[in-house]
Amino acid sequence: MDTLKLSPLPIAPTNTQALLQAEHLYKSFVLHHQGSVKLPVLADVSLTVNPGECVALQGPSGSGKSTFMRALYANYRIDSGSIWVKHQGGWVDLPQIEAHQLIEVRQQTLGYVSQFLRVIPRVPAVEVAAEPLMELGVDADAAQTKVRDLFSRLNLPERLWALSPTTFSGGEKQRVNIARAFSVDYPILLLDEPTSALDAANRDVFMQLIEERKAQGCAMVGIFHDDEVRERVCDRVLTFG
Numbered sequence: 001m002d003t004l005k006l007s008p009l010p011i012a013p014t015n016t017q018a019l020l021q022a023e024h025l026y027k028s029f030v031l032h033h034q035g036s037v038k039l040p041v042l043a044d045v046s047l048t049v050n051p052g053e054c055v056a057l058q059g060p061s062g063s064g065k066s067t068f069m070r071a072l073y074a075n076y077r078i079d080s081g082s083i084w085v086k087h088q089g090g091w092v093d094l095p096q097i098e099a100h101q102l103i104e105v106r107q108q109t110l111g112y113v114s115q116f117l118r119v120i121p122r123v124p125a126v127e128v129a130a131e132p133l134m135e136l137g138v139d140a141d142a143a144q145t146k147v148r149d150l151f152s153r154l155n156l157p158e159r160l161w162a163l164s165p166t167t168f169s170g171g172e173k174q175r176v177n178i179a180r181a182f183s184v185d186y187p188i189l190l191l192d193e194p195t196s197a198l199d200a201a202n203r204d205v206f207m208q209l210i211e212e213r214k215a216q217g218c219a220m221v222g223i224f225h226d227d228e229v230r231e232r233v234c235d236r237v238l239t240f241g
């Protein structure tokens with residue numbers, strides 16, 4: 001007779017202060033078209049982030065920083081482990097929740113700034129950046145006012161605001177992306193090389209935005225290839241490889 005194997009139920013963190021707690025993450029990729037070779041990338045990675053903290057992911061190329069970041073946003077399915085997120089006053093374990101709950105967590109709690117902006121042809125930059133706020137029920141005028149303020153701070157030329165970002169430069173797209181994420185007061189922000197295409201002046205504005213958000217209690221995890229950014233805004237480092 002087959003014996004039924006039950007996995008242990010995940011137990012919510014007892015650390016009442018933390019906003020994000022990843023526990024014992026394991027992740028490997030199986031290359032189905034290449035002889036099903038198995039690539040173990042994450043093995044027993046854990047991280048706790050408290051309000052107002054920024055943790056940098058550091059390590060050589062290929063050591064798993066982006067994989068970990070994508071796992072934290074539930075873009076990658078992990079093999080095992082828990083990713084606890086403090087959402088609306090309670091804990092949710094991202095790998096265990098339903099798709100509709102994940103959408104809600106991403107709308108209200110967990111922001112993500114990737115290196116690249118997903119552009120939709122014909123939608124003006126100001127609307128692209130105002131979308132997350134409007135999904136939260138903020139009216140278009142108020143959402144666009146907040147976005148315009150961020151565009152100004154990030155020195156995005158005003159003549160571009162009503163244009164689709166399709167033709168924008170890398171640094172201009174990145175500033176639209178930053179405004180999109182920073183217009184919402186997410187309690188947790190994941191930053192995946194958000195400054196890779198920014199010039200020094202805009203990198204400085206970005207660091208100010210991070211410092212303001214940290215002062216408000218936001219918990220952040222970031223990959224920063226720029227040493228100056230990492231040293232100025234990060235409190236701790238999680239080392240890979």
Ligand SMILES: Nc1ncnc2c1ncn2[C@@H]1O[C@H](COP(=O)(O)OP(=O)(O)OP(=O)(O)O)[C@@H](O)[C@H]1O
Nearest residue numbers: 029039041059060061062063064065066067068240
């Ligand atoms: N979708 C995927 N399918 C198969 N293998 C992958 C996939 N994504 C990443 N890998 C592999 O996982 C390993 C870790 O990659 P990852 O992108 O997480 O590293 P990284 O530390 O972020 O690197 P870099 O600093 O170069 O961006 C690499 O060996 C990579 O080839």
